[in-house]
Amino acid sequence: MTKQWTVQCGYAAYFANTVVVEAETLEVALDRAIEMANVDPCWKALDHCGDTFIDAVAEGADEDPWQEFGSAQPVPDRFREHGAPPVVTVIISGDMVQDVTVTGGRAHVVVHDYDTDGGGADLPHDRDGKAFAPTDWGVLS
Template sequence: MRAYTVQCGYAAYYANTVTVEAKTLDAALDKAVAAANDDPSWKAIDHCGDTFVDAVAEGVDADPWHDFASALPIPNHFTEAGTPPVVTIVVKGGGVQDVSVSGGRARVCIKDYDTEGGSDADHDLCRDEDGADCALADWGVLS
């Protein structure tokens, strides 16, 4: 059998509720984070997260960290984030027919660059970040 050195952890959740005034939500959130960080009134809340693996290395008393990452890859289901959701996109006849998500929640945006031969009335045409025309289908957050 092989020996492994494994660093495990869990998320111990603390909360600090602060009140701030701001013109926008983004400004309020920036101010709230700064105010909460400067306030000593943090309180532990009841739930601690599940135990997860931070880093692992093979060997007795081996350093599980290498260049600020785990020395060995950690399978997703042992990480803090867990197994990511799977997004399935069904395309038939040149168009998206269905989108489904299993194992979690995901926002699904599909950019279709094959818009030749179609009219603006046929597509919700937009420009991407590089200025290229595409049809955008935003399926929203699915689970």
């Protein structure tokens, strides 16, 4: 038997406003640009709106699809605004990272190796104070 569902769909409608600001640093310039853009009436719609995605869903007709600031039913990743996240696969052999691959998107991959053989005074430490050797694989796709 089929069921009824109440589904809120949405899409990202992108607007842009280009402003010119003066500032001593990049961060100050970006803060000022946001302030200026927010009060400027010259916003323009861009040609492409985002793909339609699901905000929230509830089983039943005329149900509230929202519960406690989230969807009443879980929305599968592929239907969300950002889609399914990329999958990062780390291949370890012989106590060493041999390869890292990313499928389904782009990700910045950093591997923390805790097998430091007691060394580590000059290595970074995690929140628990354990030393690790970081390897930055960069942004992969």
